[in-house]
Amino acid sequence: xxxxxxxxxxxxxxxxxxxxxxxxxxxxxxxxxxxxxxxxxxxxxxxxxxxxxxxxxxxxxxxxxxxxxxxxxxxxxxxxxxxxxxxxxxxxxxxxxxxxxxxxxxxxxxxxxxxxxxxxxxxxxxxxxxxxxxxxxxxxxxxxxxxxxxxxxxxxxxxxxxxxxxxxxxxxxxxxxxxxxxx
Amino acid sequence: xxxxxxxxxxxxxxxxxxxxxxxxxxxxxxxxxxxxxxxxxxxxxxxxxxxxxxxxxxxxxxxxxxxxxxxxxxxxxxxxxxxxxxxxxxxxxxxxxxxxxxxxxxxxxxxxxxxxxxxxxxxxxxxxxxxxxxxxxxxxxxxxxxxxxxxxxxxxxxxxxxxxxxxx
Numbered sequence: 001x002x003x004x005x006x007x008x009x010x011x012x013x014x015x016x017x018x019x020x021x022x023x024x025x026x027x028x029x030x031x032x033x034x035x036x037x038x039x040x041x042x043x044x045x046x047x048x049x050x051x052x053x054x055x056x057x058x059x060x061x062x063x064x065x066x067x068x069x070x071x072x073x074x075x076x077x078x079x080x081x082x083x084x085x086x087x088x089x090x091x092x093x094x095x096x097x098x099x100x101x102x103x104x105x106x107x108x109x110x111x112x113x114x115x116x117x118x119x120x121x122x123x124x125x126x127x128x129x130x131x132x133x134x135x136x137x138x139x140x141x142x143x144x145x146x147x148x149x150x151x152x153x154x155x156x157x158x159x160x161x162x163x164x165x166x167x168x169x170x171x172x173x174x175x176x177x178x179x180x181x182x183x
Numbered sequence: 184x185x186x187x188x189x190x191x192x193x194x195x196x197x198x199x200x201x202x203x204x205x206x207x208x209x210x211x212x213x214x215x216x217x218x219x220x221x222x223x224x225x226x227x228x229x230x231x232x233x234x235x236x237x238x239x240x241x242x243x244x245x246x247x248x249x250x251x252x253x254x255x256x257x258x259x260x261x262x263x264x265x266x267x268x269x270x271x272x273x274x275x276x277x278x279x280x281x282x283x284x285x286x287x288x289x290x291x292x293x294x295x296x297x298x299x300x301x302x303x304x305x306x307x308x309x310x311x312x313x314x315x316x317x318x319x320x321x322x323x324x325x326x327x328x329x330x331x332x333x334x335x336x337x338x339x340x341x342x343x344x345x346x347x348x349x350x351x
Binding site (some may be wrong): 001004005008009011012013015016019020023027028030031032034035036038039040042043044045046047048050051052053054055056057058059061097098099104105107108111112115116117118119120124125127128129131132133134139141142143145146149150151152153156157160161162163164165167168169171172175176179180 | 188189192193196197199200203205206207210211212213214215217218219221222223225226229230231233234235237238239241242243244280283284287288292293297298301302303304305306307308310311313314315316317318319320321322323324325326327328329330332333335336337339340343344347348350351
C-alpha cells in the first residue's frame with residue numbers, strides 16, 4: 001500500500017503543481033472534509049448495526065448462527081477462536097442479506113482477534129478476500145440505479161452479477177488457500 | 184421483496200429479545216457506543232484514500248493511465264469506458280458510482296456497455312478501501328498476497344462480466 005499510495009500521490013501532486021498549483025491545497029482540504037463527512041456517516045451506520053448486533057448477542061443468537069456456520073468457517077478460516085467465529089458469522093450474514101455496511105464493524109472485530117502479529121495470517125487474509133470479492137449477492141444499489149435511469153429491465157443484470165460474484169469468490173478462496181496454506 | 188428482509192429481521196430480533204427478557208434498550212445503546220472508536224480509527228485511512236482518488240482525478244493522471252492501458256484491455260473484450268470503472272472501483276465506491284452514472288447517461292442504461300458496467304459494479308468491491316478499513320486496528324504491516332489476490336479476482340470478474348453481458 002505504501003508504494004502504491006506514495007507513487008500515485010507524488011505523480012499526481014507533481015502534475016497538479018505544474019498545471020494548476022493553486023488548487024493543490026484546497027484539494028487536500030476538500031478530501032479531508034469529504035473524509036470527515038463520511039466518517040460521521042459511518043458513525044451513524046455502525047452505531048445502528050453494532051447496536052442491533054449487541055442485542056442479538058445478548059439473546060445468544062450470534063452463538064446459534066456461528067454453530068450453523070461452524071463447518072464452513074473451519075473450512076475457510078482454519079482454527080480460530082469462538083469469539084472470532086461469532087464475528088465472522090455476523091459478517092457473512094450481513095453480507096448475504098445485503099447490508100455491506102453492517103459487515104464492516106464485525107469484520108474489524110474479527111480481524112482484531114485473529115491478527116496479533118505484523119504478518120497477515122490465513123484467517124485475516126481469507127476474511128479480507130471474501131469481503132473484497134463482493135460477497136453481497138443481490139446488487140440492490142445497482143438495480144435501484146438502473147430503475148432510476150428508466151431501464152427496460154432493471155434486474156436483467158441479476159443473473160450475470162450473481163455468476164460473476166460466485167466465480168470471483170471461488171477463485172479468491174482458492175488463491176488464498178494456495179498463498180496462505182492451513183497450518 | 185428484498186426491501187422487506189432487513190426491516191423484518193430487525194423487528195423479529197427485538198421481539199425475540201423482549202420475549203427472552205433481554206434488555207433491548209441497554210443492548211442497543213451498549214453496542215452503538217462502540218461505533219465512535221471504530222469509525223474514528225477508520226478516518227485517517229479514508230482521508231488518505233479520498234486524497235489519492237481526488238488527486239488522480241484533478242491531475243488528469245487517471246485519463247492518461249486509461250489511454251495507455253486501454254488497447255490491451257480492448258483485446259480481451261473490455262471497452263474503454265468500462266475500463267475506467269474497473270480502475271476506479273478498487274479505490275472509491277462513490278467515484279465508481281459517478282462513472283456508472285456517466286456510462287448510463289452517455290451510452291444508455293440498457294446498452295451493452297451499460298450492462299457491463301452494471302455487472303462490474305454489482306460484483307466487485309472497493310478493494311483498497313476495504314483493506315485500509317479492515318486492518319486499521321491491527322499491527323499487521325505485511326499483507327502478503329491478500330491485496331493482489333483480491334485485485335486479480337475483481338479483474339477476472341470484470342472480464343467475465345463483459346463476456347456474460349454479450350448474452351443478456
